[in-house]
Amino acid sequence: MDKHTTLKIVKIGGNVIDDSQALASFLTTFSSLKGPKILVHGGGKSATALAHQTGLEVQMIDGRRITDAATLELITMVYAGKINKTIVAQLQALDCNALGFTGADGNTITSQKRPISTVDYGFVGDVKKVETSTLELLLEQGISPVFCAITHDQKGQLLNTNADTIASELAIAFASQFEVQLYYCFEKKGVLKDVNDDASVIKTITKASYKELLSSQVIYAGMLPKLNNCFHALDHKVSKVCIGTPEMLLDSGAIFTTLTIQ
Amino acid sequence: MDKHTTLKIVKIGGNVIDDSQALASFLTTFSSLKGPKILVHGGGKSATALAHQTGLEVQMIDGRRITDAATLELITMVYAGKINKTIVAQLQALDCNALGFTGADGNTITSQKRPISTVDYGFVGDVKKVETSTLELLLEQGISPVFCAITHDQKGQLLNTNADTIASELAIAFASQFEVQLYYCFEKKGVLKDVNDDASVIKTITKASYKELLSSQVIYAGMLPKLNNCFHALDHKVSKVCIGTPEMLLDSGAIFTTLTIQ
Numbered sequence: 001m002d003k004h005t006t007l008k009i010v011k012i013g014g015n016v017i018d019d020s021q022a023l024a025s026f027l028t029t030f031s032s033l034k035g036p037k038i039l040v041h042g043g044g045k046s047a048t049a050l051a052h053q054t055g056l057e058v059q060m061i062d063g064r065r066i067t068d069a070a071t072l073e074l075i076t077m078v079y080a081g082k083i084n085k086t087i088v089a090q091l092q093a094l095d096c097n098a099l100g101f102t103g104a105d106g107n108t109i110t111s112q113k114r115p116i117s118t119v120d121y122g123f124v125g126d127v128k129k130v131e132t133s134t135l136e137l138l139l140e141q142g143i144s145p146v147f148c149a150i151t152h153d154q155k156g157q158l159l160n161t162n163a164d165t166i167a168s169e170l171a172i173a174f175a176s177q178f179e180v181q182l183y184y185c186f187e188k189k190g191v192l193k194d195v196n197d198d199a200s201v202i203k204t205i206t207k208a209s210y211k212e213l214l215s216s217q218v219i220y221a222g223m224l225p226k227l228n229n230c231f232h233a234l235d236h237k238v239s240k241v242c243i244g245t246p247e248m249l250l251d252s253g254a255i256f257t258t259l260t261i262q
Numbered sequence: 263m264d265k266h267t268t269l270k271i272v273k274i275g276g277n278v279i280d281d282s283q284a285l286a287s288f289l290t291t292f293s294s295l296k297g298p299k300i301l302v303h304g305g306g307k308s309a310t311a312l313a314h315q316t317g318l319e320v321q322m323i324d325g326r327r328i329t330d331a332a333t334l335e336l337i338t339m340v341y342a343g344k345i346n347k348t349i350v351a352q353l354q355a356l357d358c359n360a361l362g363f364t365g366a367d368g369n370t371i372t373s374q375k376r377p378i379s380t381v382d383y384g385f386v387g388d389v390k391k392v393e394t395s396t397l398e399l400l401l402e403q404g405i406s407p408v409f410c411a412i413t414h415d416q417k418g419q420l421l422n423t424n425a426d427t428i429a430s431e432l433a434i435a436f437a438s439q440f441e442v443q444l445y446y447c448f449e450k451k452g453v454l455k456d457v458n459d460d461a462s463v464i465k466t467i468t469k470a471s472y473k474e475l476l477s478s479q480v481i482y483a484g485m486l487p488k489l490n491n492c493f494h495a496l497d498h499k500v501s502k503v504c505i506g507t508p509e510m511l512l513d514s515g516a517i518f519t520t521l522t523i524q
Contacts, residue, residue: 050339053316073344077312080362081343082335085412085420089366093418099368099396100342104351106361106405134361137399143368150347156355158347 007139007178008037008249011167015187016246017044017083026185026246027087031096033249036139036178038170039098040147041087042163047078067122067160075160076102079148088146097143103127103151104158106134109166111151111159125151125159127166130173168229168238175237182233182241183249184226190244190257191227195220201244205259207231230259269401269440270299270511273429277449278508279306279345288447288508289349293358295511298401298440300432301360302409303349304425309340329384329422337422338364341410350408359405365389365413366420368396371428373413373421387413387421389428392435430491430500437499444495444503445511446488452506452519453489457482463506467521469493492521 010030016022030039047065051058051074059066067075084100091098103109103125111125135145147170149163164184171182193200205213210227213219219227230241242248244256272292278284292301309327313320313336321328329337346362353360365371365387373387397407409432411425426446433444455462467475472489475481481489492503504510506518 050316054312055315076347077339077343079343080347081339081341085338085342085364085366088364089414089420090418092366092369092414092416097369098366100362100364100366102347102350102362104347104354104360104362106400107354107359134400134403134405137403138368138396141396141399143396152351152354154354156352158351 003177003179005178006035007174007180008033008035008183009040009167009171009174009180010037010183010185010249011040011042011163012185012246013042013044013163016185017041018046022187023087024090027090027094027096029246029249031091031094036144038135038139038145038147039087039091040149040163040167040170041079041083042149043075043079043083046082047075050074050078061119061121064121065160066120067124069123072123072158072160076150076158080150084146084148091144091146097141098146099138099143101145101147102158103147103161103166107131107154108135109147109151109161109169110154111161113153113157113159123157123159125153125161127151127161127169130169132173132177136174136177162225164226164229168233171233171238171241172236175239180238180240182230182238184230184241184243185246185248186243187245189255191219191223193218201255202257203255205257207234207261210259227259234259234261265439265441267440268297269436269442270295270297270445271302271429271433271436271442272299272445272447272511273302273304273425274447274508275304275306275425278447279303280308284449285349286352289352289356289358291508291511293353293356298406300397300401300407300409301349301353302411302425302429302432303341303345304411305337305341305345308344309337312336312340323381323383326383327422328382329386331385334385334420334422338412338420342412346408346410353406353408359403360408361400361405363407363409364420365409365423365428369393369416370397371409371413371423371431372416373423375415375419375421385419385421387415387423389413389423389431392431394435394439398439424487426488426491430495433495433500434498437501442500442502444492444500446492446503446505447508447510448505449507451517453481453485455480463517464519465517467519469496469523472521489521496521496523
């Protein structure tokens with residue numbers, strides 16, 4: 001495999017995980033993609049549901065979950081156990097040889113516990129290093145790694161890490177070996193000009209137009225971290241970044257948002 | 263790697279999983295073992311604890327858990343999530359490059375849902391096929407696979423499979439490529455002549471002496487499936503099978519039970 005081989009990294013979140021039919025449909029699409037591919041999944045609502053069931057209090061600050069020890073245990077069960085293994089088993093049934101990962105597995109993604117500033121996010125990790133050799137070996141065998149949103153600090157501590165970030169950091173780490181395409185799939189058709197109008201998809205966002213959209217406050221605040229991840233990837237030699245429904249993965253004329261440097 | 267390379271397959275269960283200090287001590291021992299090695303872990307008591315917490319009723323028949331859909335989801339969270347990832351992260355901290363597996367991951371262990379006879383065990387799978395190629399590739403890279411007690415049917419269904427059986431089936435599958443040593447670690451020093459006397463370890467059990475022990479009802483009933491797994495492995499070219507505390511893995515003069523054909 002070389003720079004001329006395309007590696008697709010696909011991140012799913014939101015409704016694509018929470019709705020089992022949407023997930024099944026996505027996995028059929030993913031399994032049909034030719035060439036090396038990696039799947040990254042977020043957690044969806046199951047973690048919150050299990051938290052309610054076990055009486056664990058969910059603490060959110062600015063839309064971000066505070067990960068205390070009990071919450072970390074819970075998301076490890078839900079993300080790395082329930083969701084990851086359900087996806088892997090379903091991909092196997094579709095003849096897509098998949099293998100589940102946290103960043104601790106194969107020592108693939110090392111992160112650093114976020115320092116306490118005004119907020120203590122708890123066991124949350126910021127990615128420090130991605131080790132691609134084992135993953136590349138598996139990709140060469142036709143195996144698709146499936147990552148959940150957990151990393152480790154190499155000192156025995158698992159850490160909760162944003163799935164969008166895991167996808168972009170994997171994309172950047174592979175950009176020297178592959179032509180990497182990064183896809184963020186969710187239930188919307190792309191980045192919307194009007195958050196209440198699903199038809200208002202912005203088809204292309206360049207770095208320059210992104211700045212304009214930011215200053216005119218067109219972009220919904222929840223999209224900002226995702227878009228920052230996207231441009232961070234493009235700045236580090238990832239060749240293509242797209243946001244939209246899983247349909248964008250197929251050559252079907254679907255509408256979605258493509259991000260480009262220029 | 264060839265027939266002259268030794269592959270150690272170590273299964274842990276009971277107190278070695280439930281007690282975090284015992285687990286940490288075991289992992290230090292495991293990480294110090296030279297050469298290719300695979301770890302297989304059971305579930306311990308955490309699954310039952312979480313079941314109580316979520317109000318799930320645990321159904322046991324003859325000491326075996328009945329795995330309905332809710333129980334399968336729960337053990338997938340506990341075995342493949344919590345326990346497996348905790349072990350993998352701790353091994354990484356000990357400089358042992360580990361990678362967690364269910365049988366669905368890499369399509370390594372396919373099983374068949376146990377047919378309903380007098381008892382419906384639910385989502386329980388009997389091992390049908392072990393695929394070693396991906397595992398061998400990882401072992402060659404110095405990576406230690408860590409298996410939990412879950413397999414799949416290749417049709418998208420995860421299945422609960424006895425960890426002792428997973429260990430012996432892995433041992434058998436690798437016996438044509440390696441000289442395989444299989445170790446069952448738990449809190450006892452080995453197979454006891456008197457279940458109330460921890461000092462009554464039977465040091466060697468041959469196939470012939472096993473039959474005598476069975477007919478004289480010396481062996482505690484709970485040990486029977488484990489011992490059957492052991493002799494099944496020896497019958498299929500596994501070179502060595504031992505039962506005892508983790509100390510038996512070290513060259514420290516520990517007392518344990520060795521099983522042999524003759």
